[in-house]
Amino acid sequence: MVHAAFLMPLLPLVGFVVLAFGGRRLGDPLAGWVGTAAVTGSFVAACVTIAGLAGMAEHSRHFTQTYFTWIPVGGLQVKAAILVDPLSMTMCMFVTGVSALIHLYSIGYMKGDGDYPKFFVYLNLFVFSMLVLVLANNLLLTFVGWEGVGLCSYWLIAYWFDRDTAASAGKKAFLYNRVGDAGFLVAMFLIFSKTGTLTYRTLFALPLHHLLGPGAAAAAVLLLFLGATGKSAQIPLFNWLPDAMEGPTPVSALIHAATMVTAGVYLMARVAPLLELSGDARLVIAVIGGATAFVAATIACAQQDIKKVLAFSTVSQIGYMVLAVGCRAYVAAIFLMVAHAFYKGLLFLGAGSVIHGLGGEQDLKRMGALRRFMPLTFATYIFAWLAIAGVPPFDGFWAKGDVLDNAWAAHPALWGLGVLTALLTAYYMSRLFFLAFTGRARWDDPAQRAHHPPHESPWVMTLPLVVLAVAAAAGFVIDLPWAHHDSLVGWLAPVFAHDLYQAHQATPTQVALGVVDAVVAVLGVGIGWALWRNRTERPLLENRFLQRVWFWDDAYDTLFGRPGQAMARFAAVVVDGRLIDGAVNGAAALVRATGSGVRRLQTGYVRNYALGIAVGVVAVIAFMASRTWI
């Protein structure tokens, strides 16, 4: 059964090829159904594979399928091979599952779009790249998938490229990711030069503390982490993600919330044995994760665009995952990643349903009272809202609780930051919820809405909402605190042998921390309810500092943008205009001046030439005579 693994990446690839060459002929909506079928097939293959994997003995639960040798250069043998183990299969399950639902949703959401088949071409290529990233058995192949998802992300953010904002958002995402990718590349160089391999299992079987030592391990981890901050939108490279919301909403749900942005966390979990060696580098990761979670949560409190709130919320939630990785709680990070994929996918799809129903309106201040018009979206949104807020018993409570427990064990200050962020999370999600679904209908623009009142979405869009709502409510069953060793922890134990989950946490402490989490979540919801139930403007809470993202973009503009532009202008005007053009044009002018000067010598009179010859002869004779006689 495990040999069905090759179908997982193959089916989306086939879907991509079919749609790329025959998509226009298939048209709307058949192209969408083909894309959905490919990804659904991939999900089925993942289910079959994971069932086969679960049937294997615990310590041999991994295998590699090699297809061909991609780069055979001396000591560097890079194979196109996939590694199937509990970690990669956990990723594959939710990547293909959520992707299939979002493909289905897109059939409804993208209906009537001019480039309908193209959308599914990109989407299938994205799923293929993501699966390559996840399943690769070496760092370089992971990097191929890493770049593939980055490229698809760029295409899909700039999908409506005739809008200036969308085109520049795509470029911004691409450039921010380049900065991170540089770190990834250098890390690979470093690891290869020290150990001579890039294959995960070979690498981790080596005596790494001899080969790398703490310094090189920390450098490699931090460089890989730089790559992760780019892909997973962490400080200092998080600004691209909110702008990425220019893409169609299913794209935001799939790429910029549920799957691609978690790739950085996955990479960190994949190289966990390196992290174990890296000492203080882990602390850097934990602090950056915690800081990102907090900063993004404060910003999300003041955003007006429904998708921007969700984008900053995503940044914040991934911050939690990074915090968990920095605290060596890899399983907690993966658990939160899966839980987050469910509820954040649902939040985005629900937001897409709202935007669809309101004919493209994204401003929270122009929504309200939608619960009467979109009952199914409203009902499913409650699940997502309570899940991300961390209200028990939804999966957000358990997953976030795991992360916070580990933060407590690592350092109480990190825990404090995490709990503060949890409060903010519950608050801003409640704000979003109450502004969008309850209160007065503020979208009531009679001229516009008389003929088109908000409407519930078609079944292809609501079915994924219902499935994800069930997953968000019941997702916690994969990892319950009192059954750790039978669930996700036990399942991932072969991968994270070092991660003895919460071994040092006494149970009463866990219960106390869990109670604190629940109280904080309910408190946040309560504050949101009290403040935003029937108010739409609170200038103090929506101040410019928060709305302008802590002036982060402005700081980058001043630090890098303006000097960059000044340098470009210097290069264009002075270096290119004066220096290079000057040299080229100067050479031409010199030749021209010489030519017009020397031209006068050619008089056309034979006697002048004869005189020249005569003078020359005399000169030669005089010279020779002087040599002979003097």
Place this chain on the structure above:
Amino acid sequence: MSLNGYWYLILAAVLFCIGALGVLVRRNVLVMFMCIELMLNAANLTFVTFSRMLGDIGGQVLVFFVLVVAAAEVVVGLGIVVAIFRRRASTTADDLHILKG
């Protein structure tokens, strides 16, 4: 009394200089031709003189070549002169400066 060979060489040099000067200062193409002939024959005289002085027959052989080449040159040159004269009714070399740069 036989003259010293150097006198012949000096005469040849004088003839050559007269010819060269004529080519430089005269405008008439025919006169320029005659001056070129003068230069060629000055060279011939030099050849013959050295032939005598050094007792080597090679110089005299070379003179025959020069005479043949000179004759051919005159034929071609006069042909050109006639062609030009037909077009421009003049034999002044300075009229022909269309190759001026």
